[in-house]
Amino acid sequence: DSGVTQTPKHLITATGQRVTLRCSPRSGDLSVYWYQQSLDQGLQFLIQYYNGEERAKGNILERFSAQQFPDLHSELNLSSLELGDSALYFCASSVASGHNTEAFFGQGTRLTVV
Amino acid sequence: EDQVTQSPEALRLQEGESSSLNCSYTVSGLRGLFWYRQDPGKGPEFLFTLYSAGEEKEKERLKATLTKKESFLHITAPKPEDSATYLCAVREKLTFGTGTRLTIIP
Numbered sequence: 001d002s003g004v005t006q007t008p009k010h011l012i013t014a015t016g017q018r019v020t021l022r023c024s025p026r027s028g029d030l031s032v033y034w035y036q037q038s039l040d041q042g043l044q045f046l047i048q049y050y051n052g053e054e055r056a057k058g059n060i061l062e063r064f065s066a067q068q069f070p071d072l073h074s075e076l077n078l079s080s081l082e083l084g085d086s087a088l089y090f091c092a093s094s095v096a097s098g099h100n101t102e103a104f105f106g107q108g109t110r111l112t113v114v
Numbered sequence: 115e116d117q118v119t120q121s122p123e124a125l126r127l128q129e130g131e132s133s134s135l136n137c138s139y140t141v142s143g144l145r146g147l148f149w150y151r152q153d154p155g156k157g158p159e160f161l162f163t164l165y166s167a168g169e170e171k172e173k174e175r176l177k178a179t180l181t182k183k184e185s186f187l188h189i190t191a192p193k194p195e196d197s198a199t200y201l202c203a204v205r206e207k208l209t210f211g212t213g214t215r216l217t218i219i220p
Contacts, residue, residue, distance in 0.1 A: 002157065033208060042212040043158070043201070056207050090157050092208070102148055103208055105157035 004093050004106035012112045018079040021109045025093030032074040038087040081113045116141045120211035128219050135187040135214045137202035147185050149178050150201040192218045
């Protein structure tokens with residue numbers, strides 16, 4: 001158990017809908033990362049927050065947004081969902097935001113858009 | 115832009131047959147290279163961090179090494195439970211390679 005908690009574990013929704021994925025980082029970790037992993041694809045970096053502030057942005061679609069709250073949990077909002085958004089979404093957390101800081105991953109949310 | 119390339123894409127070994135996985139990287143000023151293991155449908159599990167060329171780290175049957183341009187994950191006398199995808203990553207955004215899918219045949 002990495003200590004990173006993601007909910008829900010599974011989510012099935014229809015095209016055009018909006019969903020929210022939640023991530024609770026490890027105790028003491030200030031940085032949160034979000035990744036998307038489609039079937040047989042690599043981990044695609046979406047966005048990083050550090051202590052409530054956006055720190056880095058990857059290939060995140062405009063239909064997607066995220067935030068990190070004062071209690072350090074983070075939410076990833078996905079709207080106007082398309083079939084191609086079906087994927088595993090992972091959250092990771094680390095103590096700091098530096099280049100040499102390892103991150104620990106949650107077990108992911110499997111999103112299925114039908 | 116950081117780039118990470120892993121090879122081979124897939125590797126099948128007999129139980130007990132040692133081998134190495136490669137991770138080549140292009141970054142401006144490496145501050146850390148990370149190895150992870152990922153089982154199907156699960157989140158990546160952290161294995162090692164390497165900080166400087168010449169550094170080595172070991173965990174059970176796995177040993178990770180680092181040079182100025184690449185890292186190797188050596189697996190010695192693997193067992194079927196070592197079957198997984200092994201990922202390497204660099205820098206702050208954790209730029210990942212596409213991984214090596216390792217299968218150990220009993």
